[in-house]
Amino acid sequence: xxxxxxxxxxxxxxxxxxxxxxxxxxxxxxxxxxxxxxxxxxxxxxxxxxxxxxxxxxxxxxxxxxxxxxxxxxxxxxxxxxxxxxxxxxxxxxxxxxxxxxxxxxxxxxxxxxxxxxxxxxxxxxxxxxxxxxxxxxxxxxxxxxxxxxxxxxxxxxxxxxxxxxxxxxxxxxxxxxxxxxxxxxxxxxxxxxxxxxxxxxxxxxxxxxxxxxxxxxxxxxxxxxxxxxxxxxxxxxxxxxxxxxxxxxxxxxxxxxxxxxxxxxxxxxxxxxx
Numbered sequence: 217x218x219x220x221x222x223x224x225x226x227x228x229x230x231x232x233x234x235x236x237x238x239x240x241x242x243x244x245x246x247x248x249x250x251x252x253x254x255x256x257x258x259x260x261x262x263x264x265x266x267x268x269x270x271x272x273x274x275x276x277x278x279x280x281x282x283x284x285x286x287x288x289x290x291x292x293x294x295x296x297x298x299x300x301x302x303x304x305x306x307x308x309x310x311x312x313x314x315x316x317x318x319x320x321x322x323x324x325x326x327x328x329x330x331x332x333x334x335x336x337x338x339x340x341x342x343x344x345x346x347x348x349x350x351x352x353x354x355x356x357x358x359x360x361x362x363x364x365x366x367x368x369x370x371x372x373x374x375x376x377x378x379x380x381x382x383x384x385x386x387x388x389x390x391x392x393x394x395x396x397x398x399x400x401x402x403x404x405x406x407x408x409x410x411x412x413x414x415x416x417x418x419x420x421x422x423x424x425x426x427x428x429x430x431x432x433x434x435x436x437x438x439x440x441x442x443x444x445x446x447x448x449x450x451x452x453x454x455x456x457x458x459x460x461x462x463x464x465x466x467x468x469x470x471x472x473x474x475x476x477x478x479x480x481x482x483x484x485x486x487x488x489x490x491x
Contacts (some may be wrong), residue, residue, distance in 0.1 A: 219256035224328070225441055229352050231452055238491075252485075254432070262283070265443045271284075279361075293432060293433055293434055293435030293436055294377075294381075294432050294433055294435075294436065295433075295435060295436050296376075296377040296378075296380040296381055296385075296436060297381060297434065298380050298381060298385055299377075299380075300353055300471070302436070302439060303436075303439035303440055303442070303443045304355075304439065304440075305320065305321075305322075305353040305354050305355035306348045306353065306354045306355075306356075306376075306380055306385050307351065307352070307353050308341070308342060308345035308346070308352040308353070308354065308385075308386060309345060309346060310344075310345035310346045310348055310351075310352070311348050312348050312350065312351040313348040313349065313489075315460050315489050316348060316349055316351060316485075317351070317424065317457050317460060317462075317485060317488035317489055318326055318349045318350065318351045318352075318353065318457070318458040318465075319341060319344065319352045319353070319455065319456070319457055319461045319481070319485060320352075320353045320354075320365065320447075320454075320455065320456040320457075320458070321341060321352065321353070321354045321355065321453070321454075321455050321463055322353065322355045322357060322444070322447070322449050322452055322453065322454040322455070322456075323354065323356060323389070323452055324356075324357040324358065324360045324369050324452045324455055325356065325358060325359065325368065325369050325372035325373060325376075325389075325392050325393065325396070325404070326360040326361075326364060326368050326369045326372075326396070326400065326403065327360060327452045327453065328400055328402075329330055329452065329453055329473060330393065330452050330453045331393040331394075331396045332473060333453040333472055333473060333477060334389065334390065334393040335393065335394075336474070336476075336478060337480075338386075338390055338393075339390070339477045339478070340477070340478035340481050340482065341354075341481060342386050344481065344482070344485055349482075349485055349486075349489065350485045351487075354385070354386075354389070355440055355443075355444075355447075356372075356373040356376050356377075356389075356437070356440060356466065357369070357373070357382055357440065357441055357444055357449075357452060358370040358373050358437055358438075358440075358441050359441060359444065364400065364401040364403070365401070366401065366403040366405045366436055367403075368403030369432070370437055371404065371406075371409060371428065371467050372392050372404055372409060372434045373433075373437045373440075374427070374428055374431065374432075375392070375409045375412070375413060375424070375428055376387065376388055376389060376392070377427070377432075377433035377437065378413075378418075378423075378424045378427035378428055378432065379416055379418050379424065380432060381423075381424075381427065382418050382419055382420060382423070382424065384413075384416045384417050384418050385482065387415075387416035387417055388413055388416040388418065390416070391407065391412035391413075391415040392404070392412045394412075395408045395411070395412055408426075409428070410425065429486060448464075448466070452470075453469070453472055453473075454466060455467045455472055455481070457484055457485070457488050458488075459488040459489070459491050462488070462491065467480070467481075467484055468480075
């Protein structure tokens with residue numbers, strides 16, 4: 217006797233088959249979701265890496281631009297006519313006699329002790345140069361800007377360079393120190409520096425002002441400041457004396473700020489010339 221399948225097959229087996237298909241579909245869907253999640257993670261990672269790379273590039277560009285700007289500030293710009301080289305100080309007028317020593321004076325326009333020294337001995341070192349008894353070089357520093365958190369030393373020093381361009385460096389230096397604020401750190405106003413230039417006899421004040429406004433001598437001022445350490449100078453006022461063919465020594469600061477700084481300078485110059 218032959219058997220016949222009933223139409224539609226076994227309902228139990230059909231249900232199991234459908235369950236298996238559903239399971240396969242669910243598994244496939246889960247795999248697709250995981251793949252999509254991995255793709256999204258990969259894209260996020262790529263974007264993050266790209267952003268980090270761009271930021272790093274921007275940072276490098278900023279650093280390079282800053283370095284170029286600093287280098288330009290340090291090396292570019294005019295050198296005042298009396299300066300002894302690109303980073304040297306101002307050589308005061310006078311023809312040194314045979315055997316005359318060199319006298320290097322280091323000042324910061326915001327230094328109260330420098331103002332005191334200038335008032336007592338400024339005329340003396342100018343006369344030592346004019347008479348030929350010494351070759352006098354004045355270096356204008358600006359390190360006090362950092363500790364006093366202003367830019368008055370730099371601006372005053374740039375003004376000195378602009379005054380030197382018109383032959384009035386020593387006169388300007390005297391006039392600026394005479395206007396030094398009583399409270400250290402108050403700094404100089406633009407008008408005070410212009411008044412100092414006027415009092416110093418700077419003939420073309422507009423030209424002087426343009427040089428100051430345009431930072432014409434900013435590079436020179438920075439170079440002089442950068443040379444402070446190499447010269448063995450750690451503070452101001454510092455006066456160094458170098459006999460002809462001899463070694464450089466620093467004069468005694470207490471004597472420079474004592475009862476007779478002018479006489480002390482003259483004595484030291486005479487002794488160095490005789491050595």
